[in-house]
Amino acid sequence: MNWLKKSVVESLDGKDLDLFPFLPHILQDLWEIGADPETMVTLIKENISIKNIKVLDIGCGKGAVSINIAKELKCNVLGIDAMPEFIESAKAYAKKYNVLDLCEFEVGDIRIKIKGLKGFDVVILGAVGPILGNLNETLIILKQVLNKKGYVLLDDAYSEDKSKVRYNRSLQKTDFYNQIKSAGFEIIHENIYDKNSAKSSAYSDYSLIEKRVNELINWYPQKKELFKGYLKSQEFENNMLANELVSGIWLLKHRKLN
Numbered sequence: 001m002n003w004l005k006k007s008v009v010e011s012l013d014g015k016d017l018d019l020f021p022f023l024p025h026i027l028q029d030l031w032e033i034g035a036d037p038e039t040m041v042t043l044i045k046e047n048i049s050i051k052n053i054k055v056l057d058i059g060c061g062k063g064a065v066s067i068n069i070a071k072e073l074k075c076n077v078l079g080i081d082a083m084p085e086f087i088e089s090a091k092a093y094a095k096k097y098n099v100l101d102l103c104e105f106e107v108g109d110i111r112i113k114i115k116g117l118k119g120f121d122v123v124i125l126g127a128v129g130p131i132l133g134n135l136n137e138t139l140i141i142l143k144q145v146l147n148k149k150g151y152v153l154l155d156d157a158y159s160e161d162k163s164k165v166r167y168n169r170s171l172q173k174t175d176f177y178n179q180i181k182s183a184g185f186e187i188i189h190e191n192i193y194d195k196n197s198a199k200s201s202a203y204s205d206y207s208l209i210e211k212r213v214n215e216l217i218n219w220y221p222q223k224k225e226l227f228k229g230y231l232k233s234q235e236f237e238n239n240m241l242a243n244e245l246v247s248g249i250w251l252l253k254h255r256k257l258n
Contacts, residue, residue: 004109008082010169011059011129013237014230018223022216024085026230029208031093033061033086035126035155035249037068039191043251044073044122047188048151053121056080056145058110059128063090063103066124070094070102078120079105080113117145126155135171139183143254150254152185157247165244173246185252192248195241202238209234 005020012023012033019026027033044053053075057066060079067090070077081087087105094103106113110131123142132138135156142152158176159167171179180187213227220227241247 004082007129007131011127011131013233015233016226016229018226019230022227024083025216026209026212028212030205031062031089032064034059034128035065035124035153036193037065039249040065040124040126040153040155041068041072043153043189043191043249044069047251048122050121050149052076054078054119055122055124056117056120057124057126058114059126059131060086060090060105060124061126062086063093063105065126066090066103066105067093067097067099069124070099071097075102077103078117079103080108080110081105082107082109114141114145119147120145120150121147122151122153124153124155126153127157129169134179135176136179136183139180139185139252143184146254148254151188152252154180154250154252155248156250157241157245159245163244165240167240167244170245180250180252184254186254187250188253189251190248191250192246198241198247202241206234206238 002017006017009017009019009023012027053073055066055069055075055077057077057079060066060081063079066077066079069075079090084107087107090105094100094105123146125138125142130138132141139152157170158173159165159170161173163172210231213231216227217224
């Protein structure tokens with residue numbers, strides 16, 4: 001359980017396991033956590049012609065991507081996340097947007113859950129970190145739950161090969177593309193985020209997070225350093241996205257074998 005909590009905290013840009021119970025409060029003002037739903041929907045519409053697609057959203061958070069896909073494409077989506085409060089929010093949003101009949105949300109450890117899953121046409125992998133291993137290992141595992149003509153929508157980031165900054169949460173460019181290829185996938189489309197837009201969005205989210213962190217500091221002054229540390233982590237992540245990383249969404253498909 002501690003490993004699972006640690007992976008959740010790290011996927012949300014934290015470092016200290018003690019943050020876990022406070023994350024729902026800190027992130028309560030954000031629905032879209034991680035991947036951009038609009039871009040995900042557009043990439044599916046423009047590139048995937050499968051009718052009645054089945055979608056799996058790994059680390060679905062509060063269901064923003066799942067719900068938008070279900071609403072726009074009228075398809076079935078299964079979202080899994082380790083944070084119970086996020087899943088409750090996802091169900092509430094699904095009701096609000098009238099897609100409860102299309103969306104199923106479950107609390108669980110994806111490392112365990114994925115062993116019993118199959119028959120999906122699209123898997124959403126939205127900035128959840130290495131919960132299934134590195135990128136290559138993760139994609140190989142995802143092939144087991146995908147249909148033969150299945151796709152992966154990958155929200156991720158890499159650093160340029162020439163970059164002198166070493167960041168353990170992302171690969172360098174050459175390694176990033178090599179791991180995708182070696183896992184047996186081809187890139188159908190890539191949507192690289194504009195740095196200025198990404199920076200603006202990140203800092204907008206930061207102001208909402210900062211407000212909630214300050215509330216927690218007032219309520220739990222003995223944990224001030226824990227919460228301040230989370231803000232520092234957010235500042236670091238925002239700086240990396242704005243200045244060092246190339247982030248985007250990649251649509252991947254099984255590479256045809258000769």
